[in-house]
Amino acid sequence: ERSNLAGVRHILLVLSGKGGGGKSTISTELALSLRHSGKKVGILDVDLCGPSIPRMFRVQDNDVHQCDSGWVPVFVDQDKSISLMSIGFLLEKPDDAVVWRGPKKNALIKQFVADVAWGDLDFLIVDTPPGTSDEHISTVEALRPYKPLGAILVTTPQAVSVGDVRRELTFCKKTGLRVLGIVENMSGFVCPHCSECTNIFSKGGGEELAKHAGVPFLGCVPLDPQLSQSLEEGRDFIQEFPKSSAFPALAHITQQILDGTAQQSS
Amino acid sequence: MAVGASSMAGTQQCFNQDSIARTLYIGFSHAAPSRGYRQFVLERRPVPRYAVSGLNRGRTSPSSGRPGQGATSGRASSPPAPGLCFGALLATAAVQCGSGGETPTQRGWKQSCASLFPVGWDGWFVFQVALLDIDICGPSIPKMMGLEGEQVHQSGSGWSPVYVEENLCVMSVGFLLSSPDDAVIWRGPKKNGLIKQFLRDVDWGEIDYLIVDTPPGTSDEHLSIVQYLGATHIDGAVIITTPQEVSLQDVRKEINFCHKVKLPIIGVVENMSGFICPKCKNESQIFPPTTGGAEKMCQNLNVSLLGKVPLDPQIGKSCDKGRSFLSEAPESPATLSYRNIIQRIQEYCDQHHFHEEKII
Numbered sequence: 001e002r003s004n005l006a007g008v009r010h011i012l013l014v015l016s017g018k019g020g021g022g023k024s025t026i027s028t029e030l031a032l033s034l035r036h037s038g039k040k041v042g043i044l045d046v047d048l049c050g051p052s053i054p055r056m057f058r059v060q061d062n063d064v065h066q067c068d069s070g071w072v073p074v075f076v077d078q079d080k081s082i083s084l085m086s087i088g089f090l091l092e093k094p095d096d097a098v099v100w101r102g103p104k105k106n107a108l109i110k111q112f113v114a115d116v117a118w119g120d121l122d123f124l125i126v127d128t129p130p131g132t133s134d135e136h137i138s139t140v141e142a143l144r145p146y147k148p149l150g151a152i153l154v155t156t157p158q159a160v161s162v163g164d165v166r167r168e169l170t171f172c173k174k175t176g177l178r179v180l181g182i183v184e185n186m187s188g189f190v191c192p193h194c195s196e197c198t199n200i201f202s203k204g205g206g207e208e209l210a211k212h213a214g215v216p217f218l219g220c221v222p223l224d225p226q227l228s229q230s231l232e233e234g235r236d237f238i239q240e241f242p243k244s245s246a247f248p249a250l251a252h253i254t255q256q257i258l259d260g261t262a263q264q265s266s
Numbered sequence: 267m268a269v270g271a272s273s274m275a276g277t278q279q280c281f282n283q284d285s286i287a288r289t290l291y292i293g294f295s296h297a298a299p300s301r302g303y304r305q306f307v308l309e310r311r312p313v314p315r316y317a318v319s320g321l322n323r324g325r326t327s328p329s330s331g332r333p334g335q336g337a338t339s340g341r342a343s344s345p346p347a348p349g350l351c352f353g354a355l356l357a358t359a360a361v362q363c364g365s366g367g368e369t370p371t372q373r374g375w376k377q378s379c380a381s382l383f384p385v386g387w388d389g390w391f392v393f394q395v396a397l398l399d400i401d402i403c404g405p406s407i408p409k410m411m412g413l414e415g416e417q418v419h420q421s422g423s424g425w426s427p428v429y430v431e432e433n434l435c436v437m438s439v440g441f442l443l444s445s446p447d448d449a450v451i452w453r454g455p456k457k458n459g460l461i462k463q464f465l466r467d468v469d470w471g472e473i474d475y476l477i478v479d480t481p482p483g484t485s486d487e488h489l490s491i492v493q494y495l496g497a498t499h500i501d502g503a504v505i506i507t508t509p510q511e512v513s514l515q516d517v518r519k520e521i522n523f524c525h526k527v528k529l530p531i532i533g534v535v536e537n538m539s540g541f542i543c544p545k546c547k548n549e550s551q552i553f554p555p556t557t558g559g560a561e562k563m564c565q566n567l568n569v570s571l572l573g574k575v576p577l578d579p580q581i582g583k584s585c586d587k588g589r590s591f592l593s594e595a596p597e598s599p600a601t602l603s604y605r606n607i608i609q610r611i612q613e614y615c616d617q618h619h620f621h622e623e624k625i626i
Binding site: 017018019020024049050052055056094095096097098099100101102103105129130131132133134136137158159160163164166167168169170171174175189191192193194196198199200201202223225228229231232233 | 402403404406409410446447448449450451452453454455457481482483484485486488489508510511512513515516518519520521522523526527541543544545546548550551552553554556557577579582583585586
């Protein structure tokens with residue numbers, strides 16, 4: 001019997017040691033950016049306690065349906081170019097807390113990996129919660145037979161965040177997960193009134209870490225309130241704000257991923 | 267493992283009047299300024315660090331009851347009996363955040379708990395504050411408190427927490443890791459075991475406030491801490507959010523969690539609430555409150571909004587250097603916010619205790 005992940009060409013994990021560093025934002029923007037490059041993308045949201053992905057695409061009220069091969073992922077538009085799976089769709093009320101211990105979380109993650117009928121996808125992006133615990137161990141174990149492309153690590157420039165991402169790098173090493181690169185998020189803020197750039201969360205920590213750890217540095221994404229707003233309202237930032245300061249950074253990151261996959265296939 | 271002066275943490279142990287009345291005062295670590303006076307030096311053996319890569323050497327087994335069991339350094343006497351020893355604990359506030367990343371605020375106001383009353387060497391009234399970091403996978407507190415590289419020492423009465431100031435001590439898994447690259451890749455049960463050990467085997471001494479810093483989410487750590495502290499008393503939870511809906515979404519779940527486990531909510535803090543450009547002084551909303559921010563959410567859910575803390579680049583810098591933001595930037599609007607929030611928390615705790623005493 002054909003596995004539900006057989007039609008997925010590349011699996012990418014988005015990891016971060018710290019919470020609040022913009023993992024889900026980067027996952028979402030990566031998906032949108034890949035779609036604009038003509039790719040079919042799925043996002044698997046394994047953050048069971050804090051599922052953010054559905055709202056970022058304004059589909060938080062959608063339901064999940066069953067089909068013969070399993071669960072049907074939620075499509076964000078008519079083109080079916082981006083599909084999602086998240087526990088967010090399975091909650092009766094959006095404010096319901098998922099207060100589960102590890103074993104129950106592990107069981108659901110196994111189901112998410114095996115029982116979602118993704119169909120044919122160019123990329124499956126797996127958005128994880130912060131840390132290196134049950135969800136991460138289970139996700140990597142469940143995905144291992146499908147040989148994920150690798151992991152993108154998201155950090156803010158601050159040393160405190162970088163400190164956690166160092167541990168995340170160790171996790172990747174220990175679990176045999178290839179690190180595609182580090183993204184330094186929230187890297188600088190350009191004041192809309194006077195164009196002065198302030199490094200609110202310091203700068204350079206992510207780049208330094210990449211150098212120190214010998215992994216590629218994918219780029220700095222600056223703080224952009226337009227980006228925050230788009231995500232809040234479930235709009236397509238890539239489409240609406242190509243002139244934003246965050247856009248070139250995101251486009252560059254996507255390009256490096258595409259180049260990486262092209263290299264891999266050749 | 268040699269116990270050098272630089273690796274000994276400062277500690278002040280106040281035994282209660284019934285036990286030995288001596289004040290042990292050990293030199294401060296290099297992170298905190300030296301007070302210039304020492305009374306006793308107690309020989310302490312550091313808890314050996316262990317590579318936390320899934321190896322269970324019995325240290326985190328909840329049934330062991332003895333920190334360092336199986337450790338190479340060996341120990342002369344056993345720690346206090348199993349069971350929580352918080353007779354002297356006056357107030358515990360669990361700090362929770364929904365989506366994570368709000369730690370600069372936590373650190374800021376925790377530090378100020380300790381610094382609100384100046385500690386003169388002959389000063390009487392000072393809050394003893396303890397900070398317990400149960401973010402096992404992402405322990406940031408040691409760095410933020412300038413305690414990176416410190417070790418946990420053990421003695422007859424248990425593990426000694428690491429002291430930042432005379433009246434502020436910290437315990438975190440970060441002190442048990444031998445390298446900043448060490449990852450704690452543990453499933454829930456093992457994390458729970460360590461949390462239990464932290465509560466049972468750490469010799470906190472007499473403290474006024476125990477603040478528990480939790481990781482984001484509503485999972486093992488949160489369930490365990492509420493469960494384990496259930497026998498004593500948790501004054502309440504302080505929940506941190508940013509103005510964004512994506513954060514509020516998670517915080518509503520945290521609030522729900524608190525209701526489910528009957529944990530009182532002291533209030534919500536809105537962090538990263540606005541940014542004042544240092545050049546033109548105009549305010550920008552970097553994380554726009556598209557759904558009314560924490561204020562609206564608190565109104566809807568009938569929870570107190572303790573305060574809003576604006577974004578100040580100095581906060582991040584101070585945290586990274588392990589210094590107190592409140593001391594480094596006393597004039598910052600963020601400092602004022604922090605102090606107001608702490609005041610409100612203290613008022614809540616005081617009222618609460620007064621009320622409890624009345625009932626008794």
